Amino acid sequence: MPSAKPRITIYIDDEDLTFLRDWAEREDRSVNNLVLRLIKTAIGFERAASSTANNK
Incomplete structure (x- = not known):
């Protein structure tokens, strides 16, 4: 069953x-799953940084 989540396309070397x-x-996962994990990690860092900056 296709996902109802939005899609994005990237172009990389x-x-x-x-x-x-x-x-x-090496991590026994798909490239899509790895990239999604990397994006979620980056979003988490950015949210934490934004939260810290807003509290100053």
């Missing part, structure tokens, strides 16, 4: 894609 594929394979 072949070298970066190869790196992501190797990394995902």
